[in-house]
Amino acid sequence: MADAAETAAEQKGAVTPDDKSGHRARLRDRLLTAGRDSMADHELVEYLLTLAIPRRDTKPLAKALLREFGGIGPLFAADAESLKRVPGMGDTSAAAIRIVQATLLRVLHGEVKARPVLGNWQGLLDYLRADMAHRLNECVHVLHLDSRNQLLRDEIVSEGSIDQSAIYVREVVRRALDLGSAAIILVHNHPSGDPTPSKQDIAITRDIADACKRLGISLHDHVIIGRNGHVSLRSQGLI
Structure with a gap:
């Protein structure tokens, strides 16, 4: 029809x-x-x-x-x-x-998977901005990496309201163990456009970092994406 x-x-x-x-x-x-x-x-x-x-x-x-x-x-x-x-x-x-x-996302994702993530940080940011910067609702991704920092999976773990999305520490860590992840990177967007981390963002990041460390998994970073740029919590000294 x-x-x-x-x-x-x-x-x-x-x-x-x-x-x-x-x-x-x-x-x-x-x-x-x-x-x-x-x-x-x-x-x-x-x-x-x-x-x-x-x-x-x-x-x-x-x-x-x-x-x-x-x-x-x-x-x-x-x-x-x-x-x-x-x-x-x-x-x-x-x-x-x-x-x-x-x-666009297929091309950018392919470029991210082709190289170790930490050696292709700008490529990763390009992919994340294309995927998340203009979303109207908050969304949380976990990037799972192997021992060579190659991308294993990019998984959505939570999709929330216009300004809130839950991250559950136990679920993030359990999934990393299931996949055999050597490291993870947390990513979420701020629909407001301002990527400045909230107190809750910082607290949950530290909780996940502590839980991962006890199991030998590295939390490389937590990146917040907004229309007005991005913030790396590690570069801010918050992890």
Whole structure:
């Protein structure tokens, strides 16, 4: 069954097929010859949407999406249900947006797995920011590392409300033992955008560090990700 929202929106197009094809061709040629820096954010989104909604002028929708989510980063991190709440968006167009985020994370995750994490710290931060910086709810990851500091697993251990997510010391340590992890890195995001650690962040980090140490597991770091940057609790001397 055709996506009703997208089909209805296509039928309201205000430009002729010739106008649309000519404009899209110009966008395509500019992208291929001059590169991504030659295009504004709304033009990148617009061209992506043309691949999902071929019979529609997608410029107004691209601009509406950027306004709704506050920029291209938050847009590509948005979940499908949030995307589909924007008038004119349906399953096909939401999937087009989501595939960009999925592809980016797949590439960055592959780069993280290819090298020891501690020797590729910037690559790890790039991956974490792409995955977590624009999330609307707090989410906690544990990165499990082997004895060579290669990434074994990146697991979500908790997803909470807009400003709270629980981390259970016993569950984190038990999972590390199950996987044979030599070390772990805790990561969570602050939806407020400010990555400054709270007293609770510091306390739970120290509890986990103590529990891990007794079992011969290293807690390398606890990284807090926000839209405005990141904070490493180890670099702050808090572990």
